[in-house]
Amino acid sequence: MDPVVLYNFTLLNLKKMKVLVIGASGAIGKIITPLLAEKHEIITAGRNSGDIRVDISSAASIENMFKTTANVDACICTAGDSYAGELFSMTEEKLNLGIKNKLLGQANLVCIGQHYLNDNGSFTLTSGKMGDKPAKNAAGKAIANGGINSFVLAASLEMPRGIRVNVVSPARISDIPANDLAEGYKRSIEGTANGELIKINY
Numbered sequence: 001m002d003p004v005v006l007y008n009f010t011l012l013n014l015k016k017m018k019v020l021v022i023g024a025s026g027a028i029g030k031i032i033t034p035l036l037a038e039k040h041e042i043i044t045a046g047r048n049s050g051d052i053r054v055d056i057s058s059a060a061s062i063e064n065m066f067k068t069t070a071n072v073d074a075c076i077c078t079a080g081d082s083y084a085g086e087l088f089s090m091t092e093e094k095l096n097l098g099i100k101n102k103l104l105g106q107a108n109l110v111c112i113g114q115h116y117l118n119d120n121g122s123f124t125l126t127s128g129k130m131g132d133k134p135a136k137n138a139a140g141k142a143i144a145n146g147g148i149n150s151f152v153l154a155a156s157l158e159m160p161r162g163i164r165v166n167v168v169s170p171a172r173i174s175d176i177p178a179n180d181l182a183e184g185y186k187r188s189i190e191g192t193a194n195g196e197l198i199k200i201n202y
């Protein structure tokens with residue numbers, strides 16, 4: 001099956017769901033959260049704001065978040081930092097910003113959260129265009145985004161209890177209409193997709 005999904009999906013969840021949005025105050029989160037809230041119950045989480053505090057670079061923080069949040073149907077993550085800069089000045093520390101935070105942080109959300117999410121729930125991670133169509137000065141972003149894409153493809157083969165996992169990969173946020181961006185996340189949590197890369201506007 002082609003892992004790339006461009007607005008082709010079958011509706012699965014028409015009911016109101018309890019959706020945990022991590023990074024709700026970030027660039028993507030601020031756009032999609034109010035649109036998702038039109039239909040679903042939203043719980044927001046972030047490092048410095050939200051209903052719950054979580055630092056996705058810390059496995060203990062992720063565990064605590066899930067322990068204190070019951071009956072979650074869908075978990076969306078739009079959080080995670082990565083480095084943008086020329087390869088000439090790249091260092092291990094700069095690479096690790098994306099690897100330890102965005103890549104491992106989101107992978108840990110799935111590895112830990114699979115034990116807490118409701119049956120037939122879903123995870124939706126966020127990568128980005130640089131994961132499979134990189135530009136100059138984007139090696140730091142490419143390694144994190146590409147890793148997330150690959151993780152989702154592999155993890156989807158082993159998810160328990162009917163849980164699904166997908167990844168939304170948007171182009172530059174300023175170039176994407178708000179409804180198009182939100183639609184990508186809706187399609188992941190409300191559809192039947194599993195292990196798929198949902199590209200937005202590229």
